Amino acid sequence: MAKCSSICPKVLLLLLVFFTPFQLSFFHGKSSEFDLEDEAWLEEKDDEVNMVQSGHDSLGSSCEFSDGKWVYDLSYPLYDSSCPYLSTPVTCQKNGRPDSDYEKWRWKPHGCSIPRFDALHFLGRMRRKRIMLVGDSIMRNQWESLVCLVQGVIPTGRKTVTYDGPSMTFHALDFETSIEFCWAPFLVELKKGPQNKRILHLDLIEENAKYWRGVDVLVYDSAHWWTHSDKWSSWDYYMEGNTVLRSMNPMVAYQKGLTTWAKWVDLNLDPHKTRVIFRSVSPRHNRQNGWKCYNQKQPLEFFSHQLHVPEQMVVLKGVLKGMRFPVYLQDITMMSALRKDGHPSVYTRAMDQEQKQHPRDFTSDCSHWCLPGVPDAWNEMLSALLQV
Template sequence: MRENKLLQCLLFLSMIFIFVCVVPAVKSSAFELEEDEYSWLNDEDDQANMVQSHQSSRSKCELSAGKWVYDQSYPLYDSSCPYLSTAVTCQKNGRPDSDYEKWRWKPNRCSIPRFDALKFLGKMRKKRIMLVGDSIMRNQWESLVCLVQGVVPTGRKRVTYNGPSMAFHAMDFGTSIEFSWAPLLVELNKGAANKRILHLDLIEKNAKYWRGVDVLVFDSAHWWTHSDKTSSWDYYMEGQSLFTNMNPMVAYQKGLTTWAKWVDLNLDPRKTRVIFRSMSPRHNRENGWRCYNQKKPLAYFSHQHVPEPLLVLQGVLRKMRFPVYLLDITTISAFRRDGHPSVYRRAMGQEEKQHLREYSSDCSHWCLPGVPDIWNEMLSTLL
């Protein structure tokens, strides 16, 4: 009798162990998007997605896997937005085509909601969102401000400047949308004989502007890959050691690790959300002319290529304690060689238009309205 009771107890305990320790709990990150949450948009294929099994409705949405869809209802603003830099107002600068403004990104298993400025400002009420990085992050900041500013009354919006940072304020919401210039994230300082020293293990000079921000969006890649002729520094420095040469990807990994340590030590995930936007692709082959006169996205890639900076970034993020979301825009933007300013970086007269090939072509930054608007729709969805 006692043996039977003992066996029953052991069986009961083993069942509890299997339930608690072996069967994994189903967790949902704040950044994971469920298919059934974002399949309500209004085109036919989106409505078809609403009829789905319970199993498929629980699968995650991969924002970066999908296709570009032509949509006549885009763009969401025009190039008269007063916050745009001249270099990205391609329509104002004489670009003859405008279809590049009308493509939206459609993930395979969900949809990205159309950007809603009032909804975004509601989510960001009494909060600061800061985009940190290089000129392409500035490109994205201008896009985000233009997406929002149309619903803010004149006189209730302004831009302020603080060191390397600038901020758009929607005063009725207590919201600021900020940009902070830090293309390498770590510090670039002047040394003896005016030599430029990139300190791979110093960051506080830039990071002091990031404190107290509710949502931080980072990028850093392009400056690390500049050639020797266009490099922004003369030496690398780590600790007390000075280096004239270093593999760029080794240096990038060291710089990102310094950033990661700062985030882990200084930010509280209960108060601050951190997103790292992946590398924006360039279409600079053929001496910068590969993006000239392109009018449609690429239909497909002959082979998939993951850029080395993205692999380095993924490796650093995996080792962090702080939950950082990787906003992967690299592949989706690689389709869009039609979206760059090319020669339309400035307004040109009729005489100049006859000699376009004599001017340099920008195949790195993006026309606005354009591709960065989609990045910001993805960002808004994540928030």
């Protein structure tokens, strides 16, 4: 990696004098379309599929949820792609995907079971509570899954979605329950500076964190955007205090950003009032040698290559261990790495008959997930964790 280097003093002075607190608008709240803000992933070449062995962090459960296998279950899926809260790029069946077996796999941990998602039971436990999912588009993928899992038991007219800045909220009115998504792919602040340069502030978080106050259950993710590079990078400079840097080891930057988040959680949240869960990195299947997700129809049964712990997980675990606040690390990486069949691939848009004859001509999304699909299992796990 290139060594960190400071911008010349004149540029630094300009930044300090003329810097404006304009927040980059990466999330267009009222659009029903799925913002593929990291569409660059679709053409990135991964060195390998990200995987990680689960740690032993626990909310009191004796079950190691992340250690198990996918079981074919004809009683799944728990909803279909007609759910009105799904965005177009994840409705793979509507977009013409010819197979549907990817919807029928249930995650079964070894030695225990994750209860089938019960919408009424979940809403009953979340009565008069706010649950917020915070992060990037993969977290929005999970939010859409959770909303579709619960919305079917709520009468028409007793459910609604509202928008507030970077947040969107599903309201179950009779339960006084809200399920929210808050756009914050770095957790810390990304702002515009002079000449529209994008500045990633490693030590600022309040502009995002103000939306997290008063929430009963907070579920976070932040990993993928930190590893964007070159033309796909989402920032031009890092800034920490009064120091502006053009480059930095991305895992050093990630550690600094997560430490800012951890300090905010430790100082501002009460563990007697708020549950905090950090979801591990969602794996990508972009490798050319057999890992591309196009036309994949079965989960992997096992891994044929050596397990690899992604750097993001090493950094995340280190930060969590240093916190006073009890944060549960929900490990979905290993289970999801088996599901190369679960991505939208070329089915992120509806195709006409001519286009269907040449599907390989389209960019393949091997990062996000078809719904119904893999994120439903994450939410079944989440529901089980919240029962403890």
